[in-house]
Amino acid sequence: METMRVIKVKQSVLANNDARADALRKKLKEKGVFLVNVMSSPGSGKTTLLVDLINRLKDKLKIGVIEADMDATVDAATVESKTGVKTIQLHTSGECHLDAKMVDEGMDFLGDDGLDLVFLENIGNLVCPAEFDTGATLKFVILSIPEGDDKPLKYPLMFRKGDIFVFTKMDAKIVFDFDVNKAEKSILKLNPDAKFFPVSVKANQGVDVLADYLVDAVKKYQGK
Amino acid sequence: METMRVIKVKQSVLANNDARADALRKKLKEKGVFLVNVMSSPGSGKTTLLVDLINRLKDKLKIGVIEADMDATVDAATVESKTGVKTIQLHTSGECHLDAKMVDEGMDFLGDDGLDLVFLENIGNLVCPAEFDTGATLKFVILSIPEGDDKPLKYPLMFRKGDIFVFTKMDAKIVFDFDVNKAEKSILKLNPDAKFFPVSVKANQGVDVLADYLVDAVKKYQGK
Numbered sequence: 545m546e547t548m549r550v551i552k553v554k555q556s557v558l559a560n561n562d563a564r565a566d567a568l569r570k571k572l573k574e575k576g577v578f579l580v581n582v583m584s585s586p587g588s589g590k591t592t593l594l595v596d597l598i599n600r601l602k603d604k605l606k607i608g609v610i611e612a613d614m615d616a617t618v619d620a621a622t623v624e625s626k627t628g629v630k631t632i633q634l635h636t637s638g639e640c641h642l643d644a645k646m647v648d649e650g651m652d653f654l655g656d657d658g659l660d661l662v663f664l665e666n667i668g669n670l671v672c673p674a675e676f677d678t679g680a681t682l683k684f685v686i687l688s689i690p691e692g693d694d695k696p697l698k699y700p701l702m703f704r705k706g707d708i709f710v711f712t713k714m715d716a717k718i719v720f721d722f723d724v725n726k727a728e729k730s731i732l733k734l735n736p737d738a739k740f741f742p743v744s745v746k747a748n749q750g751v752d753v754l755a756d757y758l759v760d761a762v763k764k765y766q767g768k
Numbered sequence: 769m770e771t772m773r774v775i776k777v778k779q780s781v782l783a784n785n786d787a788r789a790d791a792l793r794k795k796l797k798e799k800g801v802f803l804v805n806v807m808s809s810p811g812s813g814k815t816t817l818l819v820d821l822i823n824r825l826k827d828k829l830k831i832g833v834i835e836a837d838m839d840a841t842v843d844a845a846t847v848e849s850k851t852g853v854k855t856i857q858l859h860t861s862g863e864c865h866l867d868a869k870m871v872d873e874g875m876d877f878l879g880d881d882g883l884d885l886v887f888l889e890n891i892g893n894l895v896c897p898a899e900f901d902t903g904a905t906l907k908f909v910i911l912s913i914p915e916g917d918d919k920p921l922k923y924p925l926m927f928r929k930g931d932i933f934v935f936t937k938m939d940a941k942i943v944f945d946f947d948v949n950k951a952e953k954s955i956l957k958l959n960p961d962a963k964f965f966p967v968s969v970k971a972n973q974g975v976d977v978l979a980d981y982l983v984d985a986v987k988k989y990q991g992k
Contacts, residue, residue, distance in 0.1 A: 587919060698837060
């Protein structure tokens with residue numbers, strides 16, 4: 545087997561984005577708004593998890609949601625109707641990721657005053673979203689059991705960049721050979737500070753633990 | 769719910785790519801090499817399907833494989849060891865898609881003389897790969913049952929661009945609410961010429977039908 549590397553340079557785009565992301569993170573910190581960037585493959589169960597999580601958190605924290613899609617509005621409509629929290633839809637016109645400028649504009653559009661926690665549902669994609677710092681306080685990476693435990697080997701940047709790794713659809717383990725220990729070990733090699741939350745929304749397992757973790761993280765961030 | 773559109777223009781990049789893709793398609797046609805661009809989400813079962821499909825086809829057609837990954841070589845090693853056909857690995861250095869230039873260089877690297885059929889396993893991604901014509905003769909889009917039947921609504925460009933839609937992991941229908949008719953109807957709305965192949969490699973179902981279709985398509989293309 546032979547290997548060939550294709551080289552493309554996009555350093556300057558990324559450097560500009562990093563500066564803008566840092567500025568946004570500083571602004572959000574001053575306002576006490578905790579921003580969670582939620583990334584995963586298409587179909588990993590991001591929206592289902594968010595709806596469940598928000599319904600557990602909305603009495604404790606004031607929450608907003610920014611849904612990103614290339615063109616659809618299906619997720620934003622679902623989240624807003626099932627949780628009642630304010631949700632806006634960003635359309636990226638074909639771009640496969642969110643960058644800090646889009647998120648900054650989205651936060652203005654959402655209106656961030658008084659919000660404790662904003663979930664940013666990124667485009668379903670394990671590649672591009674990992675490259676662009678959105679200014680988020682915390683990065684969720686969602687990996688569903690049917691996708692397989694080899695994904696950290698294949699999309700290393702995503703697994704290096706994430707903070708919180710949520711394994712979804714744990715109830716599907718009965719039909720898929722997914723080795724949770726193997727996945728965790730692969731991720732820890734890339735990212736020694738990774739934290740893991742195995743959940744099943746369908747079986748009502750583990751989302752409570754993740755919700756408690758977030759409440760604590762937001763309080764700490766806000767200095768409460 | 770409110771909606772905001774982010775505008776970015778990348779027309780010139782795409783126009784250059786289209787010209788290069790057309791030139792590659794013409795060159796491949798002259799050589800009788802049928803190039804299949806295989807696209808899907810991460811974890812949809814692309815590699816598993818290709819291994820099974822190639823083992824059914826390799827006595828009838830001379831096959832090569834171009835595996836694209838951002839950095840890993842795990843798929844190329846798997847395909848080569850399990851099928852014995854010549855496989856090269858393209859590393860895209862963080863790019864989330866293949867373009868016609870990369871594929872043209874990859875074909876030179878693979879050495880296309882005498883090949884009937886080349887599978888190009890694109891980066892696992894439902895967004896960017898749809899935007900870039902690779903010069904392929906035929907485009908496979910793979911959608912696995914656990915991803916959900918709403919994916920055509922959320923990634924419309926991919927489902928508009930594909931020719932052949934393969935529903936994988938059909939054996940997992942016992943634990944997932946995936947409505948095959950609904951998915952097919954959504955895709956046909958975007959793409960009236962779409963063809964569907966439901967398969968399960970694990971249960972040995974449907975891959976034979978897809979293999980027969982490909983043998984016929986390659987013969988027709990080569991004028992045999």
